[in-house]
Amino acid sequence: MTDMPDPVRRFVGSAIGSFTITAEHSWAGPGRPAVWEVEAAGNRRLFVKHHAGPKGYSRETFSYQYWTAALGAGRAPTQLAADPVTRAIVLTPVPGRSLHDHPLGLDIEWVAYRQAGELLARLHTVALPAPAARATQAGWDAEAATMLRNAALILPPHDVAMLRALTQQPPLALPKVVAHADYMPRNWLWDERTERLHIIDFERTGIESAARRDLSRLEYRVFGRRPDLRFAFYQGYGRALSDGERRACSAYAALDAVSALRWGLDHHDDEVVQQARTMLDTLRAEHTASGSEGEVTCG
Structure with a gap:
């Protein structure tokens, strides 16, 4: 300890x-x-x-x-x-156990993910005092260039080409929200007695688009392999992703996957490495299915 x-x-x-x-x-x-x-x-x-x-x-x-x-x-x-x-x-504590460490039965898991969508929607609809500054083309180009340099060190050329295609254009200028920014099952505590979900860990919470981290990480770390949970989550969230959000998810996931993989390898964190590889697997599958380097979606 x-x-x-x-x-x-x-x-x-x-x-x-x-x-x-x-x-x-x-x-x-x-x-x-x-x-x-x-x-x-x-x-x-x-x-x-x-x-x-x-x-x-x-x-x-x-x-x-x-x-x-x-x-x-x-x-x-x-x-x-x-x-x-x-x-x-x-x-103070909140009741429950992390979904990361204590998987639920299928029916209860569906309920938990629906509640996760409901709670994230509440956070995303918090009123902001003024519109946040928009990202610039130059800022996006710099992020993408850094990602591609890192990718070339740790991934094969065909993956680098895919990532370049996904990040060639910046995502659409989406509305900014209060984003948890680490909205993953490890930070969701399920109370079996009350059948209520609770949320912890707000050290990354800030103002950014919903697609930047909250939605893209769920899409590419969880929902790519569990479409049933995607349905439950967005039922709770109250709406489906827009086309712009779908395209943004894939672009942001490209940045996130390489950043996570590099960090995980550098710090010998096997769990982070696996999360990154899961994201890359889903990106590859969508990229192959799309038949076009420029039209990859996450919905």
């Missing part, structure tokens, strides 16, 4: 009084936050999250302050205390 740093321990003690660490729930890897489950006075169960850097801390604390209420009462943890000096936060 990773030791809780003394400054974090002092902050937590000042916020909740005496406590005991009962478990650690950190994900291995550089730059990832440390997470401890603790027991406070009166057998109160809480979580302490220690962010590695200021960006994740700022995003998560802002999300709990302004955005997570849109999910509905009890659907996300409540932030009890936060300290910008140590970058630590104290959170």
Whole structure:
């Protein structure tokens, strides 16, 4: 178990009084936050999250302050205390077990994915104060060029050619939303007793198009192999993807797959490598089925 740093321990003690660490729930890897489950006075169960850097801390604390209420009462943890000096936060628990670690039966899984769609729709419809800045052609070209350079180091030429075709043109300028940005089953907790889904981990949450990460990752890491879950999810989401969103999904997935593969290989993270390879497999299948290098969809 990773030791809780003394400054974090002092902050937590000042916020909740005496406590005991009962478990650690950190994900291995550089730059990832440390997470401890603790027991406070009166057998109160809480979580302490220690962010590695200021960006994740700022995003998560802002999300709990302004955005997570849109999910509905009890659907996300409540932030009890936060300290910008140590970058630590104290959170209430939410009931349930991660879908990543505890697969559900088919019928219940369908219900959980429908609820996942409902909750993401609530987040995506949070009112924003003003339109966010649009990405530029130059910005997209730079992202695509970096991706292709990395791809050439780790993938065969035919895959690089496919990725080049997918990213030759920037995605359409889609509306910006409040995006979770890591909306995957590992961050969904299913409570068997109430049959309700809960959402955790908001350190990547910010403003971007729904297709940038939230939808493209589900499409290419999950739904490519489970179209039944795609149907359940979008039934909850309340609408199907537009043509522009479908095309954007494939372009963003190309960037994401190479970035994840490079990171996973560099850090010997087999799970991230497998996620990246799943995305590439789905992109290849669609690319082959389309019969055209420029018309790949994800819906």
